[in-house]
Amino acid sequence: MLISSQALSVRFGRNLILDRVSISVFPGEVVTIVGPNGSGKSTLLKTLIGSVLPTGGQVIRAEGLKIGYVPQRLYIDETLPMTVNRFLALPTRRSKEAVAQALRRAGVDGLEKQQVMSLSGGQLQRVLLARALLEEPSLLLLDEATQGLDQRGTADFYQQIDMIRQESGCAVIMVSHDLHVVMKRTDRVVCLNGRVCCEGIPETVSQSPEYKALFGLDDDDVFGVYRHQNSACNLSGGSLNAG
Incomplete structure (x- = not known):
């Protein structure tokens, strides 16, 4: 294990931003954190790297862990x-x-x-x-690093990340608010809204009632996500899932 949070909680004043969040990341793994705006995704990453102090729980890092962070x-x-x-x-x-x-x-x-x-x-x-x-780094953290880029720029950026991971073997934590953008580019998805709502492989998370409720999706929307992602995957020429 490279890094984990155990029952991690963060408060800003009276506002509870993260509520007992537990996740783990292993060598070579790509984990995507998805959630709506204000769900605590950026706060989680900043807590993992130590720039935000938790008010409860803890972060455990492997000895000698080197982290690269893209804000x-x-x-x-x-x-x-x-x-x-x-x-x-x-x-x-x-x-x-x-x-x-x-x-x-x-x-x-x-x-x-x-x-x-x-x-x-x-x-x-x-x-x-x-x-x-x-x-x-042995762990690369990307906090919505493709925000503001067009579809081609996003595809090119993720293809570069794929090459870097294959070259160095580093693990990757990506933050996004759109699961369809990373459906085929990740090993595991953590759906966050202050707490962990659901977790698993992308196909399982996209079908879960918790995910659909959080993003206001119905079955037609989910099927549309699959069609959209398949198209985007063809444009990018590859995916982060090296297996």
Whole structure:
């Protein structure tokens, strides 16, 4: 086991954000956390990496675990001139070789001298991915990393993640609010709405009454999800489920 939460609870003031959430992630596994907006998905990831302290329960990490984290969005002062090379060298100095290799693995080699503020949305997400890869992580956390990307950009990004996982053997936790986007790209799905509503392989979760109730779906909607995902899978040329 790489990381687990045990009866994890988080409160912000009087608001209970996470209520006794227990999950585990194993080496090489892809786990997707799905749930509506405000369900605690980002809070769970931030608690797993230690930037949010739990008010109950605990997080257990494997000894020597290295985590790479790609946030949902990054706020940078538009008046601040900063090249990609400088951005990737903060706060720890990195060799030019290490930066170049990370950008190559993220699929955006050659951007070292480009200004961060001039990057497209897709390029910025790849640079954030490169920053995470500099840690040589055994666990990669993606907090809705494709938010704002079009369908092709999303498919390309997930294909890059697939290549990274096959190359390094790292585990992946992906956060999403759309199960159909990741149906064929994950080993296991955890449906979250403050607490764990249901958990299992994608096909089982998508058919569960808890999932349908949470997203307001009926059987026609679920079948539509399958048709949509099959189409998207053909466009992406592969899936994260290497098995």
